[in-house]
Every structure is written in C-alpha cells, then in structure tokens.
Amino acid sequence: MSFQKKLLAFAAVSALSAATAVPAMALENEFHGMFKFMGYQTNALAGGDTGDILRKDAHSGFFAEQRARIMYIAKANDNLKLVTHFELDTRFGGIANSHTGTSSYKGTTGNDGGQLDADSLTLETKNIYLDFNEPATGANFKVGMQPWADAYGSLFLLADMTGAIGTKKVDNFTGQLGWFRFDDNTLANDKTGPGQFTADLIVADGKFAVNKDITVGATYYNVQNDTGLAPAYELLHMVGVNADLNVGPANIKPFAAYQWGDQNSAKDISAYMAGAVAKVKTGPGAVNLSGFYLSGDKGGTNNNAFQTIAASTTYFNPANMWILVRPNQAINTSTSLTGNDLTVGGRGAIGVFGGYEGAMGKTFYNANVGYLRTAEARGTEKKSLGTEVNAQVGYKIYDNLSASVAAAYVFLGDALSSKTTADRIAGYAQTADADNPYLFNVQLSYAF
Amino acid sequence: MKRSLVATLILLGTLLAAAAASASTIRAYIAEFTVSPADNGNLKNTLQRLLATRLAGDGIVTVDTPAEADVIVSGSYTTLGKMFSLDAIAKSAAGKQLGTAFEQGESMDVLIPAVGKVSGKLKGDIVKQFQPAAAALPEAPAKAPRADIVRPSVAQEVIKAPASSEIVRSEATAGWISQRLPGVYSGVATWGTKDFVTADDKGIHLYRPGGKLDLVTEVILPDRMKILALDAMGPEANGRVLVFVTIMDRESISSRIYALQNDTLKVVAEDIPYMFRTIAPYGGAKKLYAQQMGRNDDFYGDVYEASIVDKGVKLSNPIKMPRFANIFNFNLFRDQSGKSYLATFSDSGYLLVYSDTGEELWRSSDKFGGSETYFQRRDWENERTNMTPFRTRFIEQRITVTEKGEILVPQNSGFFVLGNLRSYSKYSVVNFAWNGSSLEEKWRTKQSQNYLADYSYNPASKELVLLEVAQKDTFGGKGGSVVRLLGIE
Structure with missing residues (x-):
C-alpha cells in the first residue's frame, strides 16, 4: 500500500471512529419481527380467507405463502415509546386479481409481490401508536392504531383498531378503560359534520390478582354502531366475568358473558356465552382442553344469537384446530369451515377440543381432536358441523427458528355434507355430499 | 491524481493541526x-x-x-x-x-x-x-496485575507505545482457565470453597478445579425442565451445602433444592413454586431470597428472605421491588452515612439506583448486565399480534455488592441484541463505587471475546468464578463453555 493510500485509509478510519464515537442518543431503537413460510397440500384452501372449500370431489393442490412482520419501536425512555408495526404478505406466484371471474382476496394485484420479478407494493400497516406512562398518576396510555383482545378467548373480538386505552395498576388490581373507533363512515369534508356515521367500542376491564394462583376479572364492553350501513346491531352491551386459576397441576381459565342491546328499533338482543381453557401437566407434556358455548336462535322473532363485531376478527386459538376453527398459526390464509363465523350465522355454536403437547429436546409435537356443532337448528337443519383430528411435529433449528409439519382431517357433519338439502345449512354447506376436507402443512417460522 | 493529492494534503494538515494542538x-x-x-x-x-x-x-x-x-x-x-x-x-x-x-x-x-x-x-x-x-514510556510495560483489571487511572501505562511496529500486543490473560466443557452452560454457584456447581440444559454438575476441571458428580433433570437460576448456601456445620435450582417446568415454577454432602447431590425438596436467589446484601452475609410467579405477573409480589424449614420454605422480611427489579436482578448497598440503596437493571439494560423509598436516583449511560437466559410463557391473547404463542422474558445478571460496599456487574456486549433474539459475544466485569450521587466506575476486567452466562463472587478468596460460553450451540453443534477463575485484588 502506498503512503498516500495508507494515509487516506487512516483518514477514513479516523473519520469513521469520530462518527461512531458520538455519544449515544437518547432515542433507543428496538426492532422485532417475524417471518413465516407456509406450504399447504390441501383440498380445502386456495389461498383466501372466505372459507374452507367444501366440494364433492374437491381438488387437492399445493400452494405456498409467506408473511413477514417488522416492528420498530422508537423508545425515548422507559416511559415513552412510539410503536410501529408493518406486515408484508405474499403468496408464492402472486395472487390473481381476476381469473375466471373470481377476484382476489386482497382486492388488488398491487398488494402481493409473489409474481414474476416481484416488485409490488406489499407493505401493510398494522399498528402505529404512542405508548406512555403518565408521571403524575403512573397510568399507562396507548393512543393510536393498536391491537386489542377481549378477555373471552377472542370469541368476541381481537383486532387492530384506532383508539385510546388507559391502564392503571394499584397493588394487585389492574383497571383498564378504553375507547376505540373501529369505523367512521363519514365522508371527508361531509357537511353533516364529523362523527356522524361511526362505530365505537368502549371497554372497561378490571383484573384482581387474589394471590399468585388466582386472578379474577370483570369487564363491560359497549358497542354503538351509527354507521347507517345496516349493521348487525345498533347498540350492544356485554358484561362478563373471567378467571385464571392454578389448581394443582392444572391451569384453568373459565369465562362467561351476557349481551343485551338493540338489533334495531324493533328487535332486542339477549345472548350469552361461556367457555373455559385448561392446561394440565401430564407426563412429559401437557393436556390441553377447551370449549365454548355461544348462544343462538332458531331465526324467529327473538335475537338470542351471540354477537361479535365481525366474523373476521374472532378467533379461538386454544382450540388448536386447523380446519374447524382457524389455526392460531395461520398467516395470510386464515379461515375455517364456517369462514371464521363461529356463531354460524346466529345459530350459535358448541365446540369442545382436547389435545396433548410436549417437547423432547429441540423436537416439539402436539395432537388434537375437536368437535363443533351449532347450538340451535333452524328448520330441519342438522347440528353437526364436523370432527377434526390433527397432529404436528416440529424441530427448533435455533431458539427462534423452527420448522414443522402438520396434518389435519375433518369428518364433516351432516349440516355441511349431507346429501339431503334440508339437512344442510344454507350459506355454509356448499354442495351435497361434500368431501371431507384435509390439509398437510409445512412451516418455517422465525420470530425475534 | 491532483485532486487526491490536495485532499491528502488537507487531511494531513487537519490531522497535524489537531496533533499539534493537543501536544502544546x-x-x-x-x-x-x-x-x-x-x-x-x-x-x-x-x-x-x-x-x-x-x-x-x-x-x-x-x-x-x-x-x-x-x-x-x-x-x-x-x-x-x-x-x-x-x-x-x-x-x-x-x-x-x-x-x-x-x-x-x-x-x-x-x-x-x-x-x-x-x-x-x-x-x-x-x-x-x-x-x-x-512517547515517554518506551520502557518495559508495567507488570500485568494479578487480575487483568483495567483501572482507569493506570490504563495509559499499560498501552504500549506503537514505536516501531503496528502490532498491538495484548498481555496474556490472567486467571485460571478450565478446559473446554462441551455444551452451553447457563448458571454457576459457589459457596466459599473451590468447588462450584454449574447448570446447562441437561442438569446440574459439580466441578472441582485442580490441574483441570474435574466433574465430581451431576444430576440430570427431565427434558421438559429448564433451569433458570442456580444458587448455593453453606456449608453448614456438618459440611452440607444447599443448592437451589430454580426450574421452569412447562410454564410454571417447579424448583428443587439439593443437599451436597460428601460429593453427592441429594434432593431435599422438589416442585417448589418459588424462584430462588442468594445474594449478600450490603456486602454482608449471604442470604436466600424467594419470589413467586403469578398468573399474569412474571414476578409476583415482594421478594422475601427465605429459609428452609422441614423441607418447606418459610418467608420473612419482604422487600418491595421498585419498577424493573425482581429477585434475579437486585442487590442492596449503603453509603457512608448508612443509608440504604437498591441497585437493579432496567428492561433495556441500564444500571439503576433507587433510594430506600423507591425513588430512582441514578441510571447509567451505558448498558450493563445482559443475559441470554430466558423463560417463555404461553400468551394466547397476544398470539395473533406477536405471531408467537409465547411471551419471552429474559433473566438478568446478578448484581454483587462486595464487602467494601462496592458493586460488581458484568457487561455483556457485542454482535447483536434484536428484539427477543440476543447473542452477546464479549464481556467485562465492572466495579462501581457509590459517591453519594452516582455510581463511579473504579475498574473493569479486560474484555473477553466470549459471552458471560453467569458468575459468582467468592468474598473469602476475593475471586470471581466466571462462566463463559466459548461457542454457541449452532445447528449440529453442541457448543462449548469455559470457567475462568479471576482474583480481583
């Protein structure tokens, strides 16, 4: 190396050291993220959210998809941070916008980069909110587009919404008060003025830790829907109680809630739900048990059907199902036998699920069985929707990277597969004598 | 060419001017x-x-x-x-x-x-x-101190002048180093003798340092158990040492206590729903502490002084933990007037000092501590948001208060810490003294190119037992660890 080059190199290194020696800025950057690859060989899914495909002689095929999430948190200090969370979904090969007259599940081709030469607008915004502790009261506030989950296994609502929520902890009591506006149908610059066609959710939640093994909670949710878009209901109140208990080797989370309100000016709502999730240490692993009851009606003058905000924002992850109930591991394609509508169009539902999970070193496994039926039959409809068996085996390649394979098979109930039209539930059953749906899943999951 | 010459001259000029300014x-x-x-x-x-x-x-x-x-x-x-x-x-x-x-x-x-x-x-x-x-020190470098401790005021003396060579030679690393132990170890505990116990993902192992590190005895735990912390108390009058193993068994705490006597480990109690840690508050006698894990809170309620009575745990003297502090990451010290303070790490890794009323008095500018040991709890309410069924919680490093009332903390750093993915690659142990308003660094050990998983300070021999991970367990490999014994005075 010539002297001149050496000198230049030295000068460059000095400049770099000077740049990096600048004192740490007050702002701290925190990154989280995930990447998941899913491959499916199935006769029930085609890379869409609408619902499982239930056909006679259903075709089996393979498709693959991926999801990445990037979370960036700008942390000013321990009491103030801005949380941003983005999502990038892609089906391998892209998603057809329109093929044989069917439109894609994302609506535009511009939202998926899986086609030839990739370049597409793929970035979706999930969350942007400010998370801060108010120094005078010590209360925590989250303001903005944020995730929220109910205390009822997400059977009512789990969604990203715009709103504000305050949380205050006093000894063993944690109280929460929140407001979310999940729909504002007022046109921009509309002369009607702001806030006229809106849907709001108000949340009051209290949790009390009696001791380390017992936490009890009570909630009140209120939904007022004035969007004028023929909502499922205009006013809904929901009160509920829940608990989280350790009893010997078992952890049990029971919950129950009652709903009342106005479907419209002429029709009232009176509905309830109950459920429980349990995990019992057994052998080298644990037994998982869960179940729920959502009230329904026969479609008469009374509305006794359990209400949600939207079917697309309900889950029941503890079920550990792949087809009966949407899987907790699902990414872009996230649907179920009833298109995620666990209320089955107001009929209500009863689901019971059981399974065993465990790990041997870096290998993990689980096997589950579940049964789902409607609570009420309308007309001559049958109640049985199906019985699922599934199993999954995985390997932790690194602490945060795991690979797994899973298989699931559903024995369809008469309500979805009967040869007799009167037995089947219209709108959910698609054809007579539909094939039993199944899927094989291969997955690569990385989260940090 | 001309341009680069001009640039070179400008750079050279700037550098010379800076050098001249400082020299004058x-x-x-x-x-x-x-x-x-x-x-x-x-x-x-x-x-x-x-x-x-x-x-x-x-x-x-x-x-x-x-x-x-x-x-x-x-x-x-x-x-x-x-x-x-x-x-x-x-x-x-x-x-x-x-x-x-x-x-x-x-x-x-x-x-x-x-x-x-x-x-x-x-x-x-x-x-x-x-x-x-x-330029004034071309003579022989100062003799390496007993421990390779870098003291701020002496630091200049041991940096060799780059007189004729561009090679910067490091002093040989001080202290005793064990042979490479296969596997990634996560915990170490001592009790004043030369022996120590270590933990890895298999179980606990009793080692005796001699010419090399000899495995005396070990206990293999069931696969489903994960050791979160390892501590020891004793020896009692009959020579018995109690070893406290904090264990997470399928999302709940199921700790064990072993008695070590005559080179054998025997279970005294198991399935204990407490997390344990031994610390020497105020640099005094070692005490056993316990805390519970709650359904919602990972660290539930106060930290208690604990004693073992009839195989059961008796709790007394609760200590209220300020924000960020829990059983694993706190210690207590006093100033000269006898006032009590609590030291801990924040979630982001800053060293904090709280007054006895729980008011935050000071926090470090640099990050300290840092650990790759964690536990996970099922968090199905947030699974869709986090895209992982678990919530991950890291267990921070111990904070030691020496008999002088000074504070010892490790400082893991290097490579990356990203979200819940941590991979440290080098460390120092840093000694601080409280000057009434802040913690002042007094010395630090020479940086080691390994991750420090855990350490234990032996006040009798004034020796640190440092458990280093020399190689992480990557796909197909077991990884490796070493134990370093380092006198600090």
Whole structure:
C-alpha cells in the first residue's frame, strides 16, 4: 500500500471512529419481527380467507405463502415509546386479481409481490401508536392504531383498531378503560359534520390478582354502531366475568358473558356465552382442553344469537384446530369451515377440543381432536358441523427458528355434507355430499 | 491524481493541526497541600488555589481531577520554629518526576512571593521535562496485575507505545482457565470453597478445579425442565451445602433444592413454586431470597428472605421491588452515612439506583448486565399480534455488592441484541463505587471475546468464578463453555 493510500485509509478510519464515537442518543431503537413460510397440500384452501372449500370431489393442490412482520419501536425512555408495526404478505406466484371471474382476496394485484420479478407494493400497516406512562398518576396510555383482545378467548373480538386505552395498576388490581373507533363512515369534508356515521367500542376491564394462583376479572364492553350501513346491531352491551386459576397441576381459565342491546328499533338482543381453557401437566407434556358455548336462535322473532363485531376478527386459538376453527398459526390464509363465523350465522355454536403437547429436546409435537356443532337448528337443519383430528411435529433449528409439519382431517357433519338439502345449512354447506376436507402443512417460522 | 493529492494534503494538515494542538497543552492537577503542624486557617486550600492560578499559562492548564491530568503537582507547607518551607514536586501521571522546587522564609508576608517563585520554577521544569505519555514510556510495560483489571487511572501505562511496529500486543490473560466443557452452560454457584456447581440444559454438575476441571458428580433433570437460576448456601456445620435450582417446568415454577454432602447431590425438596436467589446484601452475609410467579405477573409480589424449614420454605422480611427489579436482578448497598440503596437493571439494560423509598436516583449511560437466559410463557391473547404463542422474558445478571460496599456487574456486549433474539459475544466485569450521587466506575476486567452466562463472587478468596460460553450451540453443534477463575485484588 502506498503512503498516500495508507494515509487516506487512516483518514477514513479516523473519520469513521469520530462518527461512531458520538455519544449515544437518547432515542433507543428496538426492532422485532417475524417471518413465516407456509406450504399447504390441501383440498380445502386456495389461498383466501372466505372459507374452507367444501366440494364433492374437491381438488387437492399445493400452494405456498409467506408473511413477514417488522416492528420498530422508537423508545425515548422507559416511559415513552412510539410503536410501529408493518406486515408484508405474499403468496408464492402472486395472487390473481381476476381469473375466471373470481377476484382476489386482497382486492388488488398491487398488494402481493409473489409474481414474476416481484416488485409490488406489499407493505401493510398494522399498528402505529404512542405508548406512555403518565408521571403524575403512573397510568399507562396507548393512543393510536393498536391491537386489542377481549378477555373471552377472542370469541368476541381481537383486532387492530384506532383508539385510546388507559391502564392503571394499584397493588394487585389492574383497571383498564378504553375507547376505540373501529369505523367512521363519514365522508371527508361531509357537511353533516364529523362523527356522524361511526362505530365505537368502549371497554372497561378490571383484573384482581387474589394471590399468585388466582386472578379474577370483570369487564363491560359497549358497542354503538351509527354507521347507517345496516349493521348487525345498533347498540350492544356485554358484561362478563373471567378467571385464571392454578389448581394443582392444572391451569384453568373459565369465562362467561351476557349481551343485551338493540338489533334495531324493533328487535332486542339477549345472548350469552361461556367457555373455559385448561392446561394440565401430564407426563412429559401437557393436556390441553377447551370449549365454548355461544348462544343462538332458531331465526324467529327473538335475537338470542351471540354477537361479535365481525366474523373476521374472532378467533379461538386454544382450540388448536386447523380446519374447524382457524389455526392460531395461520398467516395470510386464515379461515375455517364456517369462514371464521363461529356463531354460524346466529345459530350459535358448541365446540369442545382436547389435545396433548410436549417437547423432547429441540423436537416439539402436539395432537388434537375437536368437535363443533351449532347450538340451535333452524328448520330441519342438522347440528353437526364436523370432527377434526390433527397432529404436528416440529424441530427448533435455533431458539427462534423452527420448522414443522402438520396434518389435519375433518369428518364433516351432516349440516355441511349431507346429501339431503334440508339437512344442510344454507350459506355454509356448499354442495351435497361434500368431501371431507384435509390439509398437510409445512412451516418455517422465525420470530425475534 | 491532483485532486487526491490536495485532499491528502488537507487531511494531513487537519490531522497535524489537531496533533499539534493537543501536544502544546499540558494538563496539571494541583493536589491539596499537606500542612504541618496543624492547618492554620485552611492554608492547604489557599496554597492549592494560589499555586494553581500561578502555574496556569504558558502551555499549562490546571484541571480539577487527577484522572484527567498529565502532570500532578503535590506540595507541602512546613513550619519549624519561626521558619517555614514551601516544597512542591511535579510528577507525570505515570509517576515520573518532572521537577521540584522549594522556597523558605520567616514570616507569612513572604509566603505569597514564595508561591510565585515555586510556581515559576516548576512551570519551567514541567514544560521542559514533560513529554506525552505514549512517547515517554518506551520502557518495559508495567507488570500485568494479578487480575487483568483495567483501572482507569493506570490504563495509559499499560498501552504500549506503537514505536516501531503496528502490532498491538495484548498481555496474556490472567486467571485460571478450565478446559473446554462441551455444551452451553447457563448458571454457576459457589459457596466459599473451590468447588462450584454449574447448570446447562441437561442438569446440574459439580466441578472441582485442580490441574483441570474435574466433574465430581451431576444430576440430570427431565427434558421438559429448564433451569433458570442456580444458587448455593453453606456449608453448614456438618459440611452440607444447599443448592437451589430454580426450574421452569412447562410454564410454571417447579424448583428443587439439593443437599451436597460428601460429593453427592441429594434432593431435599422438589416442585417448589418459588424462584430462588442468594445474594449478600450490603456486602454482608449471604442470604436466600424467594419470589413467586403469578398468573399474569412474571414476578409476583415482594421478594422475601427465605429459609428452609422441614423441607418447606418459610418467608420473612419482604422487600418491595421498585419498577424493573425482581429477585434475579437486585442487590442492596449503603453509603457512608448508612443509608440504604437498591441497585437493579432496567428492561433495556441500564444500571439503576433507587433510594430506600423507591425513588430512582441514578441510571447509567451505558448498558450493563445482559443475559441470554430466558423463560417463555404461553400468551394466547397476544398470539395473533406477536405471531408467537409465547411471551419471552429474559433473566438478568446478578448484581454483587462486595464487602467494601462496592458493586460488581458484568457487561455483556457485542454482535447483536434484536428484539427477543440476543447473542452477546464479549464481556467485562465492572466495579462501581457509590459517591453519594452516582455510581463511579473504579475498574473493569479486560474484555473477553466470549459471552458471560453467569458468575459468582467468592468474598473469602476475593475471586470471581466466571462462566463463559466459548461457542454457541449452532445447528449440529453442541457448543462449548469455559470457567475462568479471576482474583480481583
């Protein structure tokens, strides 16, 4: 190396050291993220959210998809941070916008980069909110587009919404008060003025830790829907109680809630739900048990059907199902036998699920069985929707990277597969004598 | 070519100017004068101030602390009978004498002129004799200290002058190092003897250092159990040592206590719903502490002093944990007036000091601690948001208070810490002392190119047992660990 080059190199290194020696800025950057690859060989899914495909002689095929999430948190200090969370979904090969007259599940081709030469607008915004502790009261506030989950296994609502929520902890009591506006149908610059066609959710939640093994909670949710878009209901109140208990080797989370309100000016709502999730240490692993009851009606003058905000924002992850109930591991394609509508169009539902999970070193496994039926039959409809068996085996390649394979098979109930039209539930059953749906899943999951 | 030459000249010019600027200023610290016999009317401070103002100038600036000085001037004022003598000596930071001066007289009236004369002579000597530290030390480097501890004030002395070579040689690493142990270890505990127990993902292992590290005995735990922490108390009068193993068994705490006697480990109690940690609060006797895990809170309620009675755990003297503190990451120390403080790490890794009323008093600018040991709890309410069924919680490093009341903390750093993915690659152990308002770093060990999983301080031998991970367990590999024993005095 010539002297001149050496000198230049030295000068460059000095400049770099000077740049990096600048004192740490007050702002701290925190990154989280995930990447998941899913491959499916199935006769029930085609890379869409609408619902499982239930056909006679259903075709089996393979498709693959991926999801990445990037979370960036700008942390000013321990009491103030801005949380941003983005999502990038892609089906391998892209998603057809329109093929044989069917439109894609994302609506535009511009939202998926899986086609030839990739370049597409793929970035979706999930969350942007400010998370801060108010120094005078010590209360925590989250303001903005944020995730929220109910205390009822997400059977009512789990969604990203715009709103504000305050949380205050006093000894063993944690109280929460929140407001979310999940729909504002007022046109921009509309002369009607702001806030006229809106849907709001108000949340009051209290949790009390009696001791380390017992936490009890009570909630009140209120939904007022004035969007004028023929909502499922205009006013809904929901009160509920829940608990989280350790009893010997078992952890049990029971919950129950009652709903009342106005479907419209002429029709009232009176509905309830109950459920429980349990995990019992057994052998080298644990037994998982869960179940729920959502009230329904026969479609008469009374509305006794359990209400949600939207079917697309309900889950029941503890079920550990792949087809009966949407899987907790699902990414872009996230649907179920009833298109995620666990209320089955107001009929209500009863689901019971059981399974065993465990790990041997870096290998993990689980096997589950579940049964789902409607609570009420309308007309001559049958109640049985199906019985699922599934199993999954995985390997932790690194602490945060795991690979797994899973298989699931559903024995369809008469309500979805009967040869007799009167037995089947219209709108959910698609054809007579539909094939039993199944899927094989291969997955690569990385989260940090 | 012309352009690059001009650029080179500009860069060279800038560098030379910077070098010249720094070389032309000598930073001098004037120490407090010693006055004998007894100080008369705060003479020592007056003389210090007088000398400082007179010495400043002509390329010398005075500074407030010896740490930032190139030259340290110490002086004395002695009276014998009617005569006084004013003596001063200037030394480089490395201890080399640069000049001396004295003046004597009979009355206080001539004292001020005497200070002027002394300063004038010293100034001349300092400017003439002083050479920048690097150039002044071509001689043999100072002998490596017993432990490879880097003390801030001495640091300059052990950096070799880059006189003729571009190779910077490091001193050989001090301390005793074990052979490579296969597997990634996560915990270590000592109890005052040479033996120690370690934990990995298989179980706990008792080792005895000699020529090499000998495995004395071990206990293999069921696969589903994950060891979160390892601590030991004893030995009791009969030589029995109690080993506390904090275990997470399928999302709940199911700890075990083993008795170590005659080189065998026996279970005393198991399936205990407490997390354990032994610490020596205020640098005193080691005590056992316990905390519970709640359904919603990972660390539920207060931390209690614990004792083992009839195989059961008896709790007493609860300590309220301030924000961020839990059983694994706290310790207590006192200042000179006896006031109690609590030290802990924040979630982001800053070292914090709380008053006894729970008020945060100080936090470090750098991050300390840092651990790759974690536990996970099922969090199905947030699974869709987090895209992982688990919530991950890292267990912070121990904070040790030495018998001097000083604080020892490790500092893992390097490579990356990203979200819940942590991979540290180097560490130092840092010693702090509380000066009434902040923790002041006194020394740190030489940086090691490994991740420090855990450590234990043995106050009897003033020795650190450092459990280092030399190689992480990557796909197909088991990884490797080493134990280093390092005296710190």
